[in-house]
Amino acid sequence: MHHVLITHGESGRSRVGASRFARNMASLQGQFEVPYGIGGPPTMFTIPTLRYMQTHGVTEEDLARVAVVQRQWAAMNPRASYRDPLSLDDVLNSEMIAWPFRKLMCCLVTDGGGALILTSAERARDFPQKPVYVLGTGESTETPMISQMEDFTSSRAFRVSGALAFKEAGIRQADVDHLMIYDAFAHLPLYGLEDLGFCEPGEAKHFYRDGLTAPGGKLPLNTNGGGLSYMHSGMYGMYALQEGVRQMRGIAPAQVEGAKISVCHGVGGMFAASGTVIFGNEAV
Amino acid sequence: MPNDQRPLPTPTPETAHFWEGCKAGELRLQRCTGCDGSYFPPRPFCPACGSRDVEVYAASGKASLYSYVINHRPPPGFGSDPYAIAVVTLAEGPRMMTNIVESPQTPEALKLDMPLTVTFEAFGEIALPFFKPAGV
Ligand SMILES: [Zn+2]
Numbered sequence: 224m225h226h227v228l229i230t231h232g233e234s235g236r237s238r239v240g241a242s243r244f245a246r247n248m249a250s251l252q253g254q255f256e257v258p259y260g261i262g263g264p265p266t267m268f269t270i271p272t273l274r275y276m277q278t279h280g281v282t283e284e285d286l287a288r289v290a291v292v293q294r295q296w297a298a299m300n301p302r303a304s305y306r307d308p309l310s311l312d313d314v315l316n317s318e319m320i321a322w323p324f325r326k327l328m329c330c331l332v333t334d335g336g337g338a339l340i341l342t343s344a345e346r347a348r349d350f351p352q353k354p355v356y357v358l359g360t361g362e363s364t365e366t367p368m369i370s371q372m373e374d375f376t377s378s379r380a381f382r383v384s385g386a387l388a389f390k391e392a393g394i395r396q397a398d399v400d401h402l403m404i405y406d407a408f409a410h411l412p413l414y415g416l417e418d419l420g421f422c423e424p425g426e427a428k429h430f431y432r433d434g435l436t437a438p439g440g441k442l443p444l445n446t447n448g449g450g451l452s453y454m455h456s457g458m459y460g461m462y463a464l465q466e467g468v469r470q471m472r473g474i475a476p477a478q479v480e481g482a483k484i485s486v487c488h489g490v491g492g493m494f495a496a497s498g499t500v501i502f503g504n505e506a507v
Numbered sequence: 508m509p510n511d512q513r514p515l516p517t518p519t520p521e522t523a524h525f526w527e528g529c530k531a532g533e534l535r536l537q538r539c540t541g542c543d544g545s546y547f548p549p550r551p552f553c554p555a556c557g558s559r560d561v562e563v564y565a566a567s568g569k570a571s572l573y574s575y576v577i578n579h580r581p582p583p584g585f586g587s588d589p590y591a592i593a594v595v596t597l598a599e600g601p602r603m604m605t606n607i608v609e610s611p612q613t614p615e616a617l618k619l620d621m622p623l624t625v626t627f628e629a630f631g632e633i634a635l636p637f638f639k640p641a642g643v
Binding site for chain 1: 513514515516517518519522547548573574575576577578579580581582585589590592593594602603604605606614619635
């Protein structure tokens with residue numbers, strides 16, 4: 224068994240060593256998307272959302288509520304970038320970025336980094352830190368062109384990677400105590416809840432309206448404050464994984480009491496790809 | 508749009524028919540002669556069945572508005588006013604990204620599923636397909 228060190232570091236805010244987002248105007252995206260004024264993730268990752276909102280009766284207030292709830296979690300995390308309480312009005316009156324998305328529905332841009340050690344359960348047994356077990360994983364891709372996504376109300380990559388991870392772990396959604404869904408923008412936890420099978424299409428808004436994902440709720444989601452309030456260096460997957468690990472060790476700042484299973488869902492290239500990891504602790 | 512300095516596509520052998528069509532005022536799609544499926548963006552094989560037996564044809568230019576955002580932070584070359592970045596569903600089935608012209612760039616004016624018609628605007632050697640509300 225090899226031991227693997229997984230590291231990630233990124234100067235998203237200070238831009239040390241960062242290269243400019245290069246665009247090849249002969250690529251399919253360069254020919255058929257860039258000429259229409261896509262300016263990066265805020266105008267690409269967000270394009271499907273209006274169709275999702277109209278299909279399922281999701282309002283701008285529902286998007287704002289995702290940011291409000293995540294700020295409630297961030298308030299408990301001393302490392303979070305923003306911890307002051309937010310109201311729906313604060314979010315709905317923040318600067319317009321790409322309607323229907325306002326500034327406080329978009330992730331932060333910070334510096335950051337993290338590391339994880341992956342090894343065998345046997346080798347981890349006498350580590351000074353409590354081990355966390357990988358119960359299942361899944362990966363998938365769809366299309367690198369946001370305009371060519373099959374269905375704007377659901378991510379095929381999310382559905383496939385989630386189903387693979389749940390199958391390998393041999394668990395059901397009802398077994399999950401803690402959930403992380405990469406929130407580059409406020410619509411992603413809504414898509415994630417539905418595409419990972421926690422509810423039917425269109426029902427995720429009720430998880431937020433009913434407080435199920437908030438502190439004290441039945442399905443604590445993005446308990447570090449997420450990309451919207453904790454931090455986001457550009458690629459956030461490492462930090463979502465680390466919060467899942469902390470929750471499984473019982474050492475998270477906003478610890479979910481008795482949590483035994485954590486699902487962590489990441490995105491890549493916006494809706495182009497996704498990965499799902501299911502963690503468990505010694506109690507599983 | 509004033510001061511329009513948008514980045515323009517570099518056609519390739521696989522997409523040349525599309526851009527030549529735009530210059531001629533035609534929205535050219537491809538379809539598979541085997542499974543009869545229309546597809547976009549251009550490529551020399553059918554994405555459904557892999558067949559290379561495909562043909563180019565002129566689409567109707569009719570579409571409906573599938574989704575969009577209104578960008579309030581235009582990148583360089585796109586002027587200073589908010590504008591919609593839209594994805595439309597063509598009458599023939601495929602979807603494409605575009606801008607909506609001859610319409611206010613507001614949520615009130617831009618309703619999902621509204622019928623649209625293609626229109627072409629020249630930028631030097633390139634003509635870009637835009638869409639406008641049908642009947643305008
Ligand atoms: Zn075919």
